[in-house]
Amino acid sequence: MSEGEEVKASVGPAGARERRVRADGVELCVAELGDPQQPTVLLVHGYPDSKEVWSEVAAHLAERFHVVLYDVRGHGGSTAPRPLRGGFTLEKLTDDFLAVVDAVSPDRPVHLVGHDWGSVQGWEFVTVERTEGRIASFTSMSGPSLDHLGHWIKRRTKSPTPRRLGQLLNQGVRSWYIYALHTPGLPEIAWRGPLGKRWPGMVQRAEKLSPSGGYPSRSLPEDAAHGVWLYRDNVRPRLAEPRDDAYAHAPVQLITPLGDAFLSERLYDELDQWAPRLIRRTLPAKHWIPRTRPHQLAAWITEFVTATDGGRPAPAAATGKYADRFGGQLVLVTGAAGGIGRATAFAFAEAGARVIAVDRDAEGAARTAELSRLIGAPEAWAETVDVSDEQAMEKLSEKVAAEYGVVDVLVNNAGIGLSGSFLDTTPEDWRKVLDVNLWGVIHGCRLFGRQMAERGQGGHIVNTASAAAYLPSRTLPAYSTSKAAVLMLSECLRAELVGKGIGVSAICPGIVNTNITSTARFAGVDAAEEKRRQRNAARLYGLRNYPPEKVADAVLRAVVRNQAVVPVTPEARGGRLMARFTPRALRAFARLEPRL
Structure with missing residues (x-):
């Protein structure tokens, strides 16, 4: 088959066009998606993967870009060099990269993305002189430059300190597999035998993956056997x-x-000196993020490519409070049109969350x-739903998973207020309060x-309860009951x-200056009296003037610290202590009837 001839792809993302590209005695299997007139994003896989590891990320990127994936020599549909020894050097891999770029994007530089050994290769591509002008940007994940790593090790061995020696030991333990892959003959036997058969199941269990998109490919045992030469041909020479x-x-x-x-984040501590135009992002995830976080990676790659291809400076990572924790995460907030919900959405946006x-x-x-x-969210969307409507919430959850990904942080904040004695509260009043405040949660x-839970990568749920959950009141029986139920639900979920790896927090604000007071219902009074009480309640809460932004900050802090129950305002904290240590005094206060 001649270079550039296109055939229908047999594996990989749906709709991909496949071609063969010759380079230095091998034929590389290259797949393309999207519009060739758009900027080209080139994805390079790691070990022991094939290009199918990128199938989900590629499908998302293809909506905006010309996406190219190729099997590294000796993997997937690409042929292996003969002999294998010396056939996987970074110099030869750079030849492959340039051959692919010449075939798929001869007139424009490409945006390079690499994972694992694809990232190790990418660092070589983006730092050698012969590729200058061919790479517009580079996104690296889970794979350091061997040159940078060599200098990192030398600095720590030449000037050892307890901290530096600890870092070396930590990474040395994580790198156990590299020593094993240098053992003559045994890795090939293992991969072509029991390890090759068991590997897909091992990765799926460790990363909570489901087989999809042709991943892992059936060529895995042979790919892994060939790929050991990536390590043997490059690791020791470059580190030395x-x-x-x-x-x-x-x-x-x-x-x-x-x-x-496999890789300590400390490996990248000194990276700024090697990459002057560098932005950093972190993920609370394991190694195989192209499979576990495809939506998030596609969003970050899109943002980075769009900025650099447009001649603008690379987008800066979020610098707000907790940006290192929430940058790029997907956060869903209910009741977000105002008050605590809006302030919480803004706080996560400032931290760089979607x-x-x-x-x-x-x-x-x-x-x-x-x-x-x-404010700072790389992406933000609005969804209209009544949280008390079970079918509407089911449709929302399906849409969010399909279009945005699995939520990392869920904030169940939507709620309504109701005041009035128990005897004046109708069954319909109870249903409305419980439907929103409890069933919505x-x-x-x-x-x-x-x-x-099914994703298996952890997460956090925040439920907005109230100080009323543990402060009895003769005028808030329905509201307090709904919030007490939310508090106990949160405690039960936290245990389960x-x-x-999923944390659950209950946030208990006290008197906070939001519009819930002006919209709260008052049972047992006529419309005019209800309006008067709403105005008075809003005025009193306004005089208290505790801002919802402080509650939002408590929400983010609760997630970071994985706190169980968080009373926010001074009166909420004081009431929590009274509920524990002086319950009789609390019951006496509950008998008082507030005047509005």
Whole structure:
């Protein structure tokens, strides 16, 4: 088959066009998606993967870009060099990269993305002189430059300190597999035998993956056997004599999964000196993020490519409070059209999270999403739904998973107020309060919490309860009951979901200056009296003037610290202490009737 001839792809993303490209005695299997007239994003896989590891990311990127994937020599549909020894050097891999670029984007530089060994290769491509002008940007994940790593090791061995020696030991333990792959003959026997058969199941269990998109490919055992020469041909020579000129000549986006079992995040501490145009992002995820976080990676790559291709400076990573924790995460907030919900959406936006603002007020939710983007959210969307409507919430959860990904943080904040004695509260009043304040939380926890659990990458649920959950009152029986139920639900969920890495927090604000007071209902009075009481309640809360932004900050802090119950205002904290230590005094206060 001649270079550039296209055939229908047999594996990989749906609709991909496949071609063969010759380079240095091998034939590379190249797949393309999207419009060739758009900027080209070139994805390079790691070990022991094939290009199919990118199938989900590629499908998302193809909506905006010309996406190219290729099997590294000796993997997937690409042929292996003969002999294998010396056939996988970084120099030869660079020849392959340039051959692919010449075939798919001869007139424009490409935006390079690499994972694992694809990232190791990418660092070589972006730091050698012969590729200058061919790479517009580089996104690196889970794979350091061998040259940078060599210098990192030398600095720590030449000037050892307890901290530096600890870093060396930590990475040395994580790199156990590299020593094993240098053992003559045994890795090939293992991969072509029992390890090759068991590997897909091992990765799926470790990363909570489901087989999809042709991944892992059936060629895995042979791919892995060939790929051991990536390590043997490159690791020891480069670590022993790392290049001193390994400076990136294109903007670099570094994405570091904090749960990576193979690579310490400390490896990148000194990266700024090698990549002057560098932005950093982190993910609370494990190693195989192209499979576990495809939506998030596609969003970051799109943002980075769009900025650099347009001649603008590379986008800066979020610098707000907790940006290192929430940058790029997907956060859904209900009741986000105003008050605590809007303030919470803004706080996550400032931390660089992608925000979904949910409310039955479509205009208010849209405004929150719009302002979230201006504040710092890389992406923000508005969704209109009544949280008490079970079927509507099910449709929302399905849409969010399909279009935006699995939620990392869920904030069940939507709620309504109701005041009045128990005897004046009708069954319909009870249903309305419980439907929103309790069932809305149940729907959110059940639907989005299940998605988090099935993904297997952890997450966090925040439920907005109230100080009324533990402060009895003769005038708030329905509201207090609904919030007490939310508090206990949160405690039960926290106990159940801890084994799945999902935290649950109950936030208990006290008197906060929001519009809930002006919209709260008062049972047992006529319309005129209800309006008067709403105005008086709003005035009193306004005089208290505790801002919702402080509650939002408590929400983010609760997620970061994985706190169980968080009373926010001074009166909420004081009431919590009274509920524990002086319950009789609290009951006496409950008998008092507030005057509005």
